[in-house]
Amino acid sequence: MIGGGDTGSDCVGTSNRQGAVSVTQLELLPQPPKERNESMPWPSYPMLLKTTTSHEEGADRLWAIATKAFLGDANGALRALQVVDLAWSFGADGKPGSFKEVAGSEREIPCELALLALGFTQPKYEGLLEQLQVERDERKNVLASEKNYQTSIPKVFAAGDIRRGQSLVVWAISEGREAARQVDLFLNHQHSLLESKNAPLILNSKV
Numbered sequence: 033m034i035g036g037g038d039t040g041s042d043c044v045g046t047s048n049r050q051g052a053v054s055v056t057q058l059e060l061l062p063q064p065p066k067e068r069n070e071s072m073p074w075p076s077y078p079m080l081l082k083t084t085t086s087h088e089e090g091a092d093r094l095w096a097i098a099t100k101a102f103l104g105d106a107n108g109a110l111r112a113l114q115v116v117d118l119a120w121s122f123g124a125d126g127k128p129g130s131f132k133e134v135a136g137s138e139r140e141i142p143c144e145l146a147l148l149a150l151g152f153t154q155p156k157y158e159g160l161l162e163q164l165q166v167e168r169d170e171r172k173n174v175l176a177s178e179k180n181y182q183t184s185i186p187k188v189f190a191a192g193d194i195r196r197g198q199s200l201v202v203w204a205i206s207e208g209r210e211a212a213r214q215v216d217l218f219l220n221h222q223h224s225l226l227e228s229k230n231a232p233l234i235l236n237s238k239v
């Protein structure tokens with residue numbers, strides 16, 4: 033598993049449940065502290081060591097380590113990862129700043145399957161978005177107003193991760209409902225019976 037975040041943690045659990053003989057999770061960053069320190073005063077969000085129920089199912093967790101290459105066998109199947117340890121420098125704020133590879137620490141970790149959980153950057157542009165020539169924001173998500181969920185292309189609406197970036201299921205549900213109402217308003221000349229955060233049916237109905 034390459035990546036030490038929440039998705040990596042999900043993959044650790046799933047790998048164990050699928051019968052992996054052993055699971056190793058590699059993280060580029062150094063191991064975070066278990067408790068708040070001066071670099072994360074309250075009420076800032078603390079970057080603390082998280083050990084999830086998936087981790088408790090079993091995994092070797094390696095920190096401050098980078099993957100340099102995927103090594104294959106004669107049949108082209110993955111046999112190992114080539115990795116190197118990293119020495120991190122910390123900024124004045126106590127947060128990890130930059131890193132250097134530790135000379136002589138290169139080594140191989142035997143591996144039959146590598147899962148990449150390295151973070152979400154942006155929705156795929158090639159294909160649908162490129163063909164539509166839809167406008168995107170500075171983070172390369174589809175530009176659509178939270179007011180009406182309309183994109184720069186008439187009659188094309190966007191909601192969820194593609195609009196707000198990587199997020200949560202609750203936001204996907206909420207945006208889906210709000211966008212549905214906006215589509216309904218658009219099609220029905222500004223009349224809609226669909227519920228919205230700003231127009232809850234239960235408050236508007238006379239029971």
Ligand SMILES: Cc1cc2nc3c(=O)[nH]c(=O)nc-3n(C[C@H](O)[C@H](O)[C@H](O)COP(=O)(O)OP(=O)(O)OC[C@H]3O[C@@H](n4cnc5c(N)ncnc54)[C@H](O)[C@@H]3O)c2cc1C
Pocket residue numbers: 039042160191192193194198199200201202204
């Ligand atoms: C590994 C992982 C773990 C996560 N864990 C959590 C969690 O624990 N809790 C939480 O709240 N959130 C979690 N999330 C985030 C959550 O899954 C997303 O925020 C949510 O699914 C976004 O919903 P969406 O409908 O916007 O997009 P998606 O769920 O990504 O749905 C988009 C759909 O569109 C389809 N699609 C793409 N292109 C086209 C096309 N051209 N034509 C037709 N269909 C197309 C895709 O196949 C996909 O089915 C996780 C995400 C990942 C990747």
